[in-house]
Amino acid sequence: MFRVSVQEAPFDIGAEFASLSAGRDDIGGIGCFVGTVRGEVDGRPLAAMTLEHYPAMTERALAAIAAEAEARWALLGGTVIHRFGRLAPGAPIVLVLAAARHREAALAATGFLIDWLKTKAPFWKKESFADGGEAWVEAKAADEAASARWGDEPPRCV
């Protein structure tokens, strides 16, 4: 089972690891990815990153992505936490943990989860620059390609 959380508060990676592995001796490896706020964009210093999301849909979308990971790999549990709100440079944004008997499944599922999350979870980032400017982050073709290698069909335009 996956624990999925959409929250404004920071997460505690140690506590999440402990909670995922507590009382288990069947797990042989836990894959981990933490996404954080970079402090500059093409050399332009960033003051903050604000994440907006679609509350009614977000948790459901993350649970669906986690369910797909569980269908593809023999996982022994996992965690997906995604933050929203205003985050400072260096702050953690997203945590993915995937536990399995062996590292192949744990690492592959971790990569899959973050790749699909980037194209399928309803979050939007706005950059606030140190010089006072603001800009919505544009979706990257590289992210769609990373998602597509797992057999993705990205949402279409209307």
Next chain:
Amino acid sequence: MTSYRLHLLYFAWLRERIGRGEEEIEVPGEIATLGALSAWLAARGPGYASAFAAGKAVRAAVNQSFAGPEAALGPGDEVAFFPPVTGG
């Protein structure tokens, strides 16, 4: 066909251009798909026209699931419009 009500949501720069995050709207009965709805909304005013301008990548969800332009709409549906997602 009779008109029907939809609950609309807008996110990110669509919300900023339209000037609101959500609204209840009465839609003509002949607007039966997501594609037809976005074209109809684009004609509602300058903010909508700017949000739905041709060439802008607008995506959508019907009742919290991603949907394409052919998706059918009905009374009471929740329809969200937004740019391509950028989480992670």
